Amino acid sequence: MDDAELERLLRNERYPRSAGYSVRWMVDGAMGPNTLWQAEALAEHVSLEPGMRVLDMGCGTASSSIFLAKEFGVEVWATDLWVRPEENLRRVIEAEVEAQVHPIHAEAHALPYAENFFDALVSIGAYHYFGTDDLYLGYFSRFVKPGSQIGIVQPGPVEEYEVFPPPHLEPYWKWDFCAWHSPTWWRRHWEKTGLVAVEVADQLPHSWHDWLQWNDACDLDAGTPNREEAQMLRADNGRTLGLSRVIAHRTS
Numbered sequence: 001m002d003d004a005e006l007e008r009l010l011r012n013e014r015y016p017r018s019a020g021y022s023v024r025w026m027v028d029g030a031m032g033p034n035t036l037w038q039a040e041a042l043a044e045h046v047s048l049e050p051g052m053r054v055l056d057m058g059c060g061t062a063s064s065s066i067f068l069a070k071e072f073g074v075e076v077w078a079t080d081l082w083v084r085p086e087e088n089l090r091r092v093i094e095a096e097v098e099a100q101v102h103p104i105h106a107e108a109h110a111l112p113y114a115e116n117f118f119d120a121l122v123s124i125g126a127y128h129y130f131g132t133d134d135l136y137l138g139y140f141s142r143f144v145k146p147g148s149q150i151g152i153v154q155p156g157p158v159e160e161y162e163v164f165p166p167p168h169l170e171p172y173w174k175w176d177f178c179a180w181h182s183p184t185w186w187r188r189h190w191e192k193t194g195l196v197a198v199e200v201a202d203q204l205p206h207s208w209h210d211w212l213q214w215n216d217a218c219d220l221d222a223g224t225p226n227r228e229e230a231q232m233l234r235a236d237n238g239r240t241l242g243l244s245r246v247i248a249h250r251t252s
C-alpha cells in the first residue's frame with residue numbers, strides 16, 4: 001500500500017497532534033492499538049511541561065516516548081523489556097530527540113531509577129502485563145514525586161465480564177485477555193492501596209472505533225485484511241471492548 005492510501009485510512013480528527021507524524025513511521029513501530037493516539041489521549045489529563053522527567057513504562061518501539069518529547073518538550077526514559085534499547089536508540093536518533101529520550105532495558109519489577117525521580121509516569125498498552133498484582137502500584141508509584149501523576153491506557157471491557165470467555169467473543173478469546181479490565185476495576189484496584197487519588201477512570205471515548213480503524217489499516221497494509229483481532233472487534237461491535245484509561249496522582 002502506498003503512503004498516501006495509508007494516510008487516508010488513518011485520518012482521525014480526534015488526534016490532531018498525532019496527525020503531524022508519518023503514518024508509515026507509526027505502522028512500522030506498531031505493537032498494538034495506535035500508541036500515538038493513546039499518548040495524545042493520556043496527555044489530555046496528564047500535565048506535561050517542558051523539562052519534566054517522564055517514565056514511559058513498556059514503551060515498545062518508543063514511538064510514544066518520541067511523541068511526548070517532541071510535543072511537550074519533556075525528557076523521557078523509554079523503558080521496555082522486549083524491545084532492545086539499541087533498536088529504540090536508532091529510532092530516537094532518527095527522530096532527532098536523543099537529548100530528550102533515553103532508551104532503557106528493564107523489567108517492570110526491577111526499575112533502575114531513584115525513588116521520586118519522575119514528574120510523571122505513563123504506560124500505554126503495557127501496564128496490564130505487570131500491573132494487575134495488588135502490590136505493584138506500591139512499587140511503581142514510588143518512582144514519581146508525591147502529588148505528581150500516573151497515567152495508563154490499555155485494552156479493557158466497559159464493565160467486567162461475568163462469564164469467561166464472554167460468549168460473543170469465544171471464537172477469538174486468548175487466555176491472557178483475562179488481564180483486560182474495566183475502568184471501574186482499575187479505579188478500585190488503585191484506590192484500595194490508599195497511595196493515589198484517581199482523577200479519571202474511563203473507557204476512552206471512541207476507542208473501539210479507533211482501535212478497529214487502526215487494525216484495519218495495518219492489516220490491509222500488511223496484505224492480510226481482517227485479521228483475528230479486527231474480527232473480534234467487529235463481532236463485539238462496540239458492546240464491550242475499548243481502551244481503559246486511568247489517571248491518578250500520588251498522595252503519599
Ligand SMILES: C[S@@+](CC[C@H](N)C(=O)[O-])C[C@H]1O[C@@H](n2cnc3c(N)ncnc32)[C@H](O)[C@@H]1O
Pocket residue numbers: 029030031032033034035057058059060061064079080081082083106107108109123124125126129130
Ligand atoms: C503490546 S506492547 C505495547 C508497546 C507500546 N507501549 C505501544 O503502545 O505500542 C507491550 C509492551 O510491554 C512491555 N512489557 C511487558 N511486560 C513487561 C515487563 N514485565 N517489564 C517491562 N516491560 C514489559 C513489552 O516489552 C512490550 O513492549
